[in-house]
Amino acid sequence: MSQAEGDRHSRGLRYALSQLPLVPRILGLVYRASPGWTTLRVALVVLQGAIPLGIVLATRSLIDLLASGGLSGAELLARRDLLVLGGALVALIGLAELLKSVSGWVGETQGEIVRDHLAGLVHEKAVQADLSFYETPAYYDQLHRAKEDARVRPAQMLDSCATLLQAGVTALSMVLLLASYTLWIPLLLLVTAVPGVFLLLHESVRRHRWAARITPQERRAFYYDYLLTAEESAAEIRVFDLGDAFRDAYQSIRRTIRDERFALGRKEAWGQLLLGLFGLLGLGVACLFALIRFLAGALTLGDLALFYQAFERGQSSVRQLVARLRRLYVDLLFVGNLTSFLDLEPSVVTRSADPKPFRFEDAIRFENVSFRYPGTEALVLRNIDLELPKGSVTALVGPNGAGKTTLLKLLCRLYDPSEGRITIDGVDLRELDLEDYRRRLAVLFQTPLLFHGTAAENVGLGDLVRGPDEALVHRAAEASGADEFLRALPDGYRTELGRTYVGGHQLSGGQWQRISLARAFYRQAPLLLLDEPTSSMDPWSEQEWLRRMRDHLAEATALIVTHRPAPIGLATSVKRLDLGRLGGCTDDVGHLTVPAAGTRQTAAHGSDT
Template identity: 30%
Template structure:
């Protein structure tokens, strides 16, 4: 099925799924309102013919049609507004719910790393409001179709050759479509520049960036970069606009000249007795309606094209989500690890990059072990963590959970058996209770579980300082919201990570970067205790990424990574005896402390 047809089908079905009864009622009302003006024009024709021909029946019918038309217009104006507003709100709500559901249904995050996919996702996000207004455009199409049929019927009743006039009028629609298509292509071409412009604006207005922007004098750098990008963007888009305006103006001029000639022709035929005076009046009154119809289509072809293009992107997103849903992964997640997690010849490369981030990784993480990943920035530690969480699938090789390929395990079921704390944690602007509780949505209202997580995350003191305790709204974006320091946010993020108990995999990627070494040491002791509990009950594995060797040395197993490869594996003492890269890094940090 062609992409445009799939997009049109999605457009129509989205509206009917949102509010079927209201949509049907609104469509019928749109048809009645659309044929009102042509019907009244017919009434005027009958009235003129009746008066000039002394035909009382034609006068009566003409008067009745005109009065009925005014009645329909009045009733439509009264009831269509509330119905249309209600329906549009429901359609917009349906669209935004569907977009959110489809977007977050993709189990992997690899699409965020692909520039082409990221551009399309950005366009979908920016233009989502067009999907919400789609119902109004749908009504416009239905009304225009009904109006076109009525106008063609009137013109054909005067003379068949006049049916060519609306066809010429549709030339304006054709020219507008070409102009808008050229402009849309320009928008697609400049999408990367648009994304960078948005990011630069975000940098300049975000209070967190204000200090560095001023200290390093970045004002001119940001403004110059923004100006260059705007020049590039407007050069492409402006050229498309100028060409479109020239084409549209030429077609409109031709349409006006031909319609003027048709009216002169009709007057001449009426004087010769070929048509009635009412027919001439009909043609004169229909002329503005044809112009209005063509102008309405020409004026709205941009929005029609944009809505259809937006639904095309939305259909692409739905197809992408379906193809990348990992539907073949249906094995249940184990409830306990007996052997552990094993990586066999694992490699990974980001989309569009030929350079692998992970290279031939062979590693065994024993059940119940606390494992520390060590290495310089860019060594591949965080990528390895994401592969274990199955946010990515390896480009080559296999991750074994005991004797089961991780690719075959339902990703949602696997993630329910794991938890994580990251350096780049999200500052959810919710209540403190929710910020912690969403770490385990099945127990987010369990007060005892939340309190236990606060203890394990060393976050009791943070909550104690909040004016309303756990019920305090966090974040300055809300009235009365309480802003926290980086360390306080991080402690709540750690408490969130500890909401899930008896996990098979606990991932801690620089989870204490905003804390001092002493606080990190205390927290890691709690991590170790949680790991020992998990080891006894589930054989769970704890993975810790940290640059502080005073903490790392407490791990059961230390894995050293260099340039995407595992170069050393062992305990702290074993790696010191090996006198390799780990010993070198440890000694460098120890000298710094001394």
């Protein structure tokens, strides 16, 4: 081994040892997920580990009895102790098989429970994570590894610990049994395991480093797999004939990963072969020693059989220990991915232990707000001073990339300003309870959620706290312009939307947008935030939507982000954002045409504040 390889191995070992404190934590998670199943499994494992000792001792006694000589077959069969020993041996073997089957079932059931529990923890943390986490490739790598590791690692660790306990009990009992004959044979048994420990350390560190290195490639392969199978990309793949290119890209990445994995497996297989030969040599030495002692009259035939069985079972248990230690060691290297993800803490949180109550009687104000996305230097918003009075409808216009959607996200407290503050009736949003504040918002995002469930469920997602309210669902859909086409569906509001499930009905982009708007209306919140609300509507649908919205916004406080002229007609004021800076209130919004007189829009000039 070179100096560089030795240093890498040493660093990997130190890292693995640093992960040891995670073992109690993971086992604690496992126990909390399934306390009853965990206790039952431990009991079964201990019993399974102890049974081989009983089998070996019963076998020795039975062979010694059979080899005692001087008894005919009929006399042997008439002996009660022979029948008891034979029955005990059969019972122990049968019990071992029964426990093996029951333990397998218990382990599989417990594994499913633990996987679902940990998947729930990952989902909970993903929902709590700051939106900024989704802006970095590192987060996606971490999320990918956490999801994969939550699916397999804890269950593997549980299997490894169960096997370690079972093999440990068996190995210890065999070592103590062999030690009653001579001390150097148990030492030989342990010495044959030492090379395996060093080999597993080296292989595990190498495999962990390889897995961390290929995570971006794995994610890219998953991305191509998604593109090739997703409805969203199906049309362009066919029109632009992208199928072969994407398939080749996927296969190329998978081929590279597969070849590297095969190479690792080949090296590990050679190592395991050498370990097996070394163990076979140890077994040969032990058997030779026992044979010599038997020929010398120091051991009975039963002792000879016991000696072979005990050493072979002990060696098998030690090999299991080494293999499971290797598996546990690998899992320790990887389980840090899961725990580090679960330890992520969001920065957008309720800042005060005693948050101030929500009140909205005056206005929302952006006070000298500047913002840059985490991990970047460029300011997206610069020194924004903006007032949204209660009862006003403000249209926010400007070119692509001006920062309009970012401003809306700040108002949702998906991010906090880098400089300045946002207040509502003079209270910084960061001093309000985050969950309570967000419940006061009804939002239509530029790319809304297309939930593949029933139409009623889609609308009802706007307020799960309220619970199902069929009448309100219909009123929200009517206000958004979705009621007419939803009633015309095969099962009306009970129709499954999307083609993911059997019986699903696909909608147009404009129809999905109106359902998402109905979801926002269903919440009946005092603040309405709309990001490009008519971008997927045709002109006729847009005019009908405007007619309905004028009634709905009669007493609303709303912010509408738009590129299109029509929604501006709903506004009481228009703000223009360009290159992160806010201009004055104006009728002149560049390439947009201001609607005719009679709308709610007012003409004002000068400062925004």
